[in-house]
Ligand SMILES: O=C(O)CCC(=O)C(=O)O
């Protein structure tokens with residue numbers, strides 16, 4: 001039922017087939033004009049050269065095996081400054097991360113014709129296709145994805161009619177563990193930011209939250225510096241837990257980067273076995289802008305394929321959110337930056353104004 005509610009929210013925006021079907025990346029040996037992105041202006045030029053010599057941001061690496069009092073404090077600081085941290089000793093066994101990575105590579109290695117069997121429907125969420133927000137750009141990105149909300153079985157059966165169970169077992173187990181981790185992190189972050197317990201329960205209880213899993217592949221690219229792995233965006237989540245699979249490519253935009261003021265892009269180099277955690281728009285809203293929603297993108301800098309697996313921890317579509325600090329949730333006297341908004345309405349506003357959605361709900 002919950003799945004349906006969120007599908008409905010996305011389903012308001014029906015896509016055209018060409019906005020869903022990725023390029024058959026194996027079939028091209030030069031970068032098609034449709035995939036050439038203009039060079040980014042100004043401070044975004046931080047990373048031009050392929051290979052090394054790129055700016056790497058020192059986002060905190062937080063050890064989750066230390067007492068929660070201290071890890072919670074570090075998380076709050078990271079959410080306030082970068083909107084991102086990496087988590088190690090997070091309790092998800094490395095074999096499980098490796099198994100998800102292997103299944104992701106197995107999926108994207110299938111022939112294009114097979115992957116198209118599991119294509120996302122024009123107003124659906126689940127299945128194979130370009131990133132859903134690809135429709136908002138003139139140029140195509142150099143990636144393909146597979147989205148799982150609820151059970152992956154229906155779409156996995158289309159990929160491997162006789163052999164889909166192994167994929168489903170790995171994905172479902174991962175989804176369950178990551179959901180538990182995400183809920184624990186959100187609770188800890190909010191508690192460490194002095195949010196009253198009843199508010200934390202209200203917005204993060206199992207019945208008020210759900211997850212979407214996004215498998216991404218960035219195939220080797222013939223002209224990587226002119227292509228875009230994933231265009232700049234913020235996530236519509238409370239938190240996103242991303243396994244980067246050991247190949248760099250993720251960048252965030254920060255006021256602290258770029259040297260000459262005005263900010264710039266820098267890499268978040270994956271630490272071994274770590275999980276990258278970023279603040280999404282909806283945690284930014286409930287924190288009354290205290291936590292920074294991390295603008296990020298993926299650039300192509302290595303000759304090999306990159307895969308990543310994102311777990312979006314989100315409130316259900318009917319949830320109405322407003323800044324907790326001024327909605328009776330403590331922090332009296334604080335000026336309320338945003339009006340109340342349902343998740344469903346927020347998704348709609350984001351499709352209308354991808355870059356301006358937060359100003360559309362600013363008081
Ligand atoms: O591949 C990555 O590192 C990031 C993916 C991402 O930002 C997303 O799926 O929203």
Ligand SMILES: [Fe+2]
Pocket residue numbers: 233234235296
């Ligand atoms: Fe993202």
